[in-house]
Amino acid sequence: MIYWIMGKVQLGKGLGKPQLEEIVAFLQSITGVIPEDALTIPLIPSME
Numbered sequence: 001m002i003y004w005i006m007g008k009v010q011l012g013k014g015l016g017k018p019q020l021e022e023i024v025a026f027l028q029s030i031t032g033v034i035p036e037d038a039l040t041i042p043l044i045p046s047m048e
Helices: 002-011 017-029
Strands: none
Touching: 002 017
């Protein structure tokens, strides 16, 4: 369900069941290690 919403909101397209199944299969196939700097929340400078 979330992928259908993402397609509609982010792409402006209604995705069909076959397309959603392909997206889910792709996302589940991704492997690897997340870089440490990607896990750190950046500090935003103060406006003061």
